[in-house]
Amino acid sequence: MSVRDYMEYDVVIVGGGPSGLASAIRLKQLANGAGRELSVCLLEKSSEIGAHILSGAVFEPKALTELIPDWKEKGAPLNTPAVDDHFLYLTETESIKLPTPPQMRNHGNYIISLGNLCRWLAEQAEALGVEIYPGFAAAEVLYDETGAVKGVATGNVGTGKHGEKEGEPGMELWAKQTIFAEGCRGSLTKTLFERFELRKDSDPQTYGIGIKELWEVPAEQHSAGRITHTVGWPVDTATYGGSFMYHLENNQVVVGFVVGLDYQNPWLSPFEEFQRFKTHPAIKKTLEGGRRISYGARALSEGGIQSLPKLTFLGGVLIGDTAGFLNVPKIKGSHAAIKSGSLAAEAVFELLMSDGDGREAVSYPIRFKQSWLYDELWRVRNIRPSFRWGLWPAMIYGALDTFLFRGRAPWTLRHKHADHETLEDASMCAKIVYPKPDGKLSFDRLSSVFLSNTNHSEDQPAHLRLKDKGVPIEVNLARYGAPETRYCPAGVYEIVGEVEAPRLQINAQNCVHCKTCDIKDPTQNINWVTPEGGGGPNYPNM
């Protein structure tokens, strides 16, 4: 194997989402303010910044204002102020208005494309001197002789379908501190959890899968700034799930559905729940006659503060949703991503400027604990876990926890199980029959993935690795009815072949990098690793 090139930086950031970009900006602000040299390099696996970003999104500007007070003058794409909030409970044909919980009130917030906000943040970062390299995936964590993280390496490219060719070697990026900002279920973060036992004092992380579409609707059905959330139909009250619909500018509407990945019925298909959700009379009236212009999906961390891992280790830190800073009751994580990125940057800068030989940014968790973000996450910590009692008890509990205890209940509800442990045997569960897509409001997976502009170079091995090749048939199909064919929103997994000799086919080129399979696979047999940089979806405006 040929020797890899290497470059040395003060800080390397893995991931160009809101947390990674915010930490890059904060680092450069601090260095420039102190008149110190600080080299910062940011790697992003998507073909360009923003291309893998998918979020609702109603954005709370607080953390951005702290980071870049004059964001308005600098042209940040926060164009649609939130106007009115609606919270509905759906039955199959009816919709009932519910009072909007205080966490879900959005006065002062903006409906945005988080992808476009990241594109703008990247411009700000580059103007401050951050080197940004999209199209390169950090595929490996590098350690020095003391066991501390000393950087990351990009993967080899052009190695052939079965890894038969040497290809172009990757490159090593060495850093005094490496900031991991991979987003929910980061593939390198996963290895750090094990190596440094970062999760040993925290609850298991729990997740949701969010599926989103961008629509252009007739002008008379559009009302810029309108926000609608629903609970109830089409999912049953035992399943944590709900929808969002936000009216952006230019007659554009985003519509999406989130399903908690702690669901139990293996016959459930988040994709098809979302598709049939759009045919509800209350939703259809907005979308009818419009056209769908984009599609995508992404997992999100729902565990909250009790599931946060240890945030620092020798040589690096975790920020944003790869750590799990999302505020579920608020349905927002971008502000927390920016805040955690900023706090980590301050701690890392302090460490690098100190004379000692410390390798761990120990002030980061202290700064977090003293911040509004900690307070915010701590107050809502009991809401999401209460949903294991079902929708209505959770709504009642949520109201008590919020209004009576004001988030200061003298207990903390724990997350007891990881999401991959919750599936029941297929034979014990009721099959769910989903309606066929009508091609106008509801669609199939392939025409949906088509709109995500997903592409992977063919000259590489599948990036969805099976630890044991027998498990998909012997366990997943036999016991759970092949749930991966349903929870994957991109049609990556298919059972093919004859009835007597079925086999699992993995269409890795369809993968939209949502990470759901890595989370939900019941025996954790599927391992999601980064494909060649530049692969995956190319989301515009998501």
Next chain:
Amino acid sequence: MKILVPVKRVVDANVKIRVKSDGSGVETANLKLSMNPFDEIAVEEAVRLKEAGIASEVVAVSIGDTGCQETLRAAMAVGADAAIHVEADTATQPLAVAKLLQAIVAKEQPQLVICGKQAIDDDANQVGQMLAALLDWPQATFASRVQIAGGEATVTREIDGGLETLAMPLPAVISTDLRLNEPRYASLPNIMKAKKKPLATVSPAELDVDIAPRLKVVSVDEPSVRQAGKLVSDVAELVGMLRNEAKVI
């Protein structure tokens, strides 16, 4: 020998385009933009000629908004030595592009221009030919093989039913077809090095070229949706449908 390679920034080949709702053009806001794939082949060919010791310098040129600088950096990351950005905020039409390139050729004095045969956005396939005419240079279009020796270019072209081989004296214009070569990956170290290569900017006014559009877009429409196929049970039904529904017999 110096080679000039014009590169165009277009909507990435992997991105599905859609027509703007007012029918005035194609939506490009926030879409991924990349180098036109035929231009990537042109850059690769120029770089290979340099690596073979035939060319001494490869200069890439792009016309458009500041985003073009990213495309030029991409050209330098795979081996172009320098780049020129002609700043133009409005879309430039083929004749204006050819005239701008003519002015760049006058300044840079290359012996060879290698360009993509067409851009995948407007599929015009005009700039190479117009440029050759304006310069009064020989041209070989749709090249699938290029050899340079003794002040002469020998170019194989893919034509209907076979291959045609032409020879022409330099200076000349060559436009590239799909099978000329397979462009290389830009490696991260080379992308880093490309940040330090020279990139000059120039305006159409400085080149004394009028880029005002001469063609008017009347309308842009999406192709009509294809009807779903139907399964017929027998020949009689097929004939009936061809006669009564499709009305072709």
